[in-house]
Amino acid sequence: MELELRHLKTIRTIADAGSLTRAATLLGLAQPALSAQLRRIERALGGTLFERGRYGVRATALGELVLERTRIVLPAVSQLQQEAARFARTQRDGKRLRLGGTHGPLLGALVDRLADAAPGTTVTTCASWSERELAGQLAEGRLDFALTGACGSALPPDPRHLVWEEIAVDPVFVMLPEGHPLARGREVSLAALAPEEWACVPGDGCFADCFTAACARAGFTPRRMYETDTASCVHLVQVGRAVGLCRATFPPTPGLTTRPLAGTPLVWRHLLGWHPAGQRPDTAATVVAEARRAHAGAAARSDSYARWLARRAEPDAAPRPRADRAS
Template structure:
């Protein structure tokens, strides 16, 4: 049996709803028909996709893989249809946008809901910046908010337009009882003996940028771990280590501090596919993200104070 889009839709629905009967209702079919179809899909793939229990249907490891692939394929097909619609001059039925963090995703979604009220907005979160760039280039995303370190610019594929959202300093995050937390601003020399937790290189080249900045300052701090997310924050919170972060970032139980003369800066960009339904919307999307970022400054006292001193260095606020 060949796997068709309807099969992927069934697998996705069962995984999301946890029930064959609910999936059948959502897809306007009967439970027996959905059960038979799911069994044929599993026989074709040679592995069960779900574990059945009184609590519902739970994906197996193979099921999780198929669901992830199904999501990618179905989103790509929806994007293809939207692009075809856009070529006729009508409003697209769906647009896909991506980013790493919630702030730009929320800003883009709110703007598009107002600008294209009849269009469904699909949001994609991706931690790797280059993946977001490549997805726009491949047409899997119609727009994406990405960041690049100043001096370490990302390579854009053909067919992608970019708008600059703004430039920000990179701050240091630490536990409130860390010796450096007592200072309003940290000197680069203060970092010489610090222990660090940085993001893995494949996310956005943070270790490379950090190493270059330290070399220029004539110091060689110790990078003990390259971790992401909650694991990185746990080591920073409990182990007396430092990390790098955006200046508006807020973490429970941690504080952020600027480094004097801003040795590392990040540039925020809005990318749009030249032939997608959001062609020509780049500046408006960039403005929506810029305005939301500026509003978040009010909730980041350390950054607000930094801006009062160093405003010419940034175009975010």
């Protein structure tokens, strides 16, 4: 039997799992099948790789040698695959763009803008609540651009290898049922919402921690938080189950209203990311410009955001939110 890349991955998984049972679960194999595969690998390498014990497995001297090589070979092969995918992308005729996003309304607005800016280009999208997942797809060449965000001054995912351009900085608003007593005011104090339950889309950044810290400064601990998709958040607000947290650009929706939080305790930075080796500068410049226009259009369609911006433009108004005002 000749040694293959998948065999090295199996050895690495066994070592990381610490037992054949756990490794078999991770690899989706029955333990006897994994044990038989390991014996074939050991015969190909000429010796025992792991000592089996009562509490799991431990690498032998030969096993340590092989594992040391896997730490070099596996990342190198992964990097080769990513670079090849990016190179293949740059060789195409530029007639397809693959966009990812965590913000459905803004992503849809960007697709609409690109339909006019690049009429001969086919645009496909991939939505995910995970900023890290989208960053991984950018790094692997499976997405061309990702429209996501970060709370306050938090760093975006993988900033060493990806380019992130700030599209806009928005205050975080609260979604209320139209009949809610606080919906009639210009803005809502966070402390006044202490009795409420909450709804918000999930994420793997620091937004949840920033929200909890803002509530603590307002003198309370938030009650139950429903982390779910946008449509479910809207439903929970419409039926009065919860109040929601949203970007200020959230589109007008029947049955609910959005209001600023007094003092702007939370801000959200809209970011567009891409891998520099996978995009031509002119393409990136076009997508950045259209993303900013998409955001401006979304802001103009939100009456509550337009009023908030108008108040901030008054001479004695407080300054607009900055990214360093993170909670």
